[in-house]
Amino acid sequence: MSLIADLPTPALAALRISVQARLDAFRAEGLKLDMTRGKPAPDQLDLSNALLALPGNGDYFSAAGEDARNYGNLQGLKEARALFAPILGAPPEDVVVGDNSSLALMHDCIVYALLKGVPGSPRPWSKEASPAFICPAPGYDRHFAILEEFGVRMLPVAMSGHGPDMDAVEALAADPSVKGMWCVPKYSNPTGEIYSPETVARLAAMEAGAPDFRLFWDDAYSVHHLTELRHEVSNILEACERADHKDRTFVFASTSKITLAGAGLAFFASSPANVRWYLACASKRSIGPDKLNQLRHVRFLRDVAGVHRHMDAHRALIAPKFAAVIKALQRHLAGTGAARWTAPEGGYFISVEAAPGTAARVVELAKSAGVALTPAGATWPYGNDPNDSNLRLAPTFPSLAEVRDASEGIALCILLAAIEAQSVQRADSAA
Ligand code: PMP
Numbered sequence: 108m109s110l111i112a113d114l115p116t117p118a119l120a121a122l123r124i125s126v127q128a129r130l131d132a133f134r135a136e137g138l139k140l141d142m143t144r145g146k147p148a149p150d151q152l153d154l155s156n157a158l159l160a161l162p163g164n165g166d167y168f169s170a171a172g173e174d175a176r177n178y179g180n181l182q183g184l185k186e187a188r189a190l191f192a193p194i195l196g197a198p199p200e201d202v203v204v205g206d207n208s209s210l211a212l213m214h215d216c217i218v219y220a221l222l223k224g225v226p227g228s229p230r231p232w233s234k235e236a237s238p239a240f241i242c243p244a245p246g247y248d249r250h251f252a253i254l255e256e257f258g259v260r261m262l263p264v265a266m267s268g269h270g271p272d273m274d275a276v277e278a279l280a281a282d283p284s285v286k287g288m289w290c291v292p293k294y295s296n297p298t299g300e301i302y303s304p305e306t307v308a309r310l311a312a313m314e315a316g317a318p319d320f321r322l323f324w325d326d327a328y329s330v331h332h333l334t335e336l337r338h339e340v341s342n343i344l345e346a347c348e349r350a351d352h353k354d355r356t357f358v359f360a361s362t363s364k365i366t367l368a369g370a371g372l373a374f375f376a377s378s379p380a381n382v383r384w385y386l387a388c389a390s391k392r393s394i395g396p397d398k399l400n401q402l403r404h405v406r407f408l409r410d411v412a413g414v415h416r417h418m419d420a421h422r423a424l425i426a427p428k429f430a431a432v433i434k435a436l437q438r439h440l441a442g443t444g445a446a447r448w449t450a451p452e453g454g455y456f457i458s459v460e461a462a463p464g465t466a467a468r469v470v471e472l473a474k475s476a477g478v479a480l481t482p483a484g485a486t487w488p489y490g491n492d493p494n495d496s497n498l499r500l501a502p503t504f505p506s507l508a509e510v511r512d513a514s515e516g517i518a519l520c521i522l523l524a525a526i527e528a529q530s531v532q533r534a535d536s537a538a
Contacts (some may be wrong), residue, residue: 110444111529119202119533123526130519138477140513145296145455146504147368147421154420155366161403175398181386187372187401193411195358196331196342197376202386206396209361209373213323214253216357216375219388220286220321221257226354226380229247232259232286241279241288243271243487245458246496248298250325252291254488259286261488266298269305277309283316287323291341297450297458297499298485304341311346311355322356323345328454329360330418333426336452344376353378357385362404364455365417372404386531403455428502428510432457434451435514436521445525458486459498466495472520478513 114122167175169184182188183204205212219225221233232238233313239260242251254261262285264275270292279285290310292302302310310322324343347355347480353376362371375385408414429451436448436459448459461469464482473480480500484490500517502510 108444111525112444114529116422116533119530123523123530124139126519126523126526128518130472133313133519134476136477136512138509138516140477140505141518142500142502142505142510142513142517143477143479143481144504145364145501147422148504148506150424151503152367154417154424155407158366158370158403158407161406162399163406164380167399167402169398169402173398175402178394180398181390181393181395182382184398184405188255190405190408190410190414191360191372191374192376194414195326195360195374195376197342197344201376201379201382203375203382203389204396204401205373205389206376207361207363207371207373207400208325209325209359210249210253212373213250213325213357213359213376215389216323216385217253217257217259217393219385220319220332221259223388225319225321226384232319233257235284235286235377237284238286239282239284241271241285242274243289243291243295245297245492245499246324246488248288248292248481248490250323251488253266260284260323265490266295266300267306268300270295270300270302273306273309275315277313280313280315281319285315286317286319287321289323289325291325291327292343292397293326293338294331294333294451294454296454296458297449297497299449299454299456299458300515301338302340305526307341307343307346308350310345311352312350314350315355320355324356324358326358326360327364330414331364331421331455332418332453333422333429334452338452344378348378354380357381365414366404366407372398372401372456374502396420405455425503428505428507429457431507431511432500432502432514432517435511439515439518439522442524443525446521453507455501455503457500457502457509457520459500460496461498461521462525462528463494463496465521465528466492466525467496468527469498469517469520472523473517476516476520478516478520480517496508536537 187204188199188202224231242261244263265272358376361373446461484492
């Protein structure tokens, strides 16, 4: 297919009619498809059904003899911390195992920081004139929602293909009102990119204007590979220690997309001072986490090799769905200039850069054709995509057949929206 921008106007008009007809035919099928949220599909959840029968047979004691049914041990069972410590890149004593949601831990850390400050804070963040966060964008909408909820200013920074644009990050971090930054270092939501060793080294070493600056290092997709390659990211906690910024990073992760999304384990890992701070704050909130679930996870996953084996089973189920989306985009859009898209090697999303000014129109067209997409703008702070071009596709939850159908429809919508935009542009320049 040739570039839409190069088509003579009569050919553009003819293409518009033919794409519209194909989309009308798609709409007539009356499908109801949902590609909005990165949720595991039921067959992925089935992989962890053995958890439901654990810890089993009255054996609810930890290795240290704690009764996991009872209150206590806010930091989490030693064996659960030891199992996930290598994945988090921290020693077990610097790991906290919480309940089921890492997002909840991130939310709480922001709230504690605002109300009390973090180690090294001259005052609580909320007492600063206008605390701000660096927000690589496109990024994760729920990260942005936490900051918006509490009035923390968001400063978008572009992604480079190997992490955020570090020149821009360093310039912003020099401002003392900038207190932190979101980072999804591996298979970033939604661009799928992997932070390079240089990105990690610069984040650890950069001069921050605020003495209590924190990287919120959300390693949500650490073991969520879509190919045989298990990509590694440099260890941020060690890099910060080397750079003499040992308290700079809060690491978060969870088993939401390893075991059960609503009933997994969430983790916090950081420097000893930060872990003490977190536990002191958290001790006012809870008498202890769900240690039965920790025991279940240890007995089910056993060790890091067990986690990798389990993730291979996820990959077998979801990699074909990603391939189906990419195939449809390729078939309808390659060479048209209507969009660019990622081919992620892990994580839960495909990110599409549609023609500028068309993302909202694509979502509208898709809705009318029976395909629900994440709202345009969701991947940007305040829901404001300055180019109105980013679309986040989440192919894991629907069945493979549904993903194939939905991708056809989505590709046609992207193409039609680009043709419409090109037609308007020509009409404007002719006027
Ligand atoms: N972080 C990122 C980057 C995510 O994409 C998601 C889920 N979409 C979460 C966190 C949510 O994590 P949890 O289920 O542990 O709250």
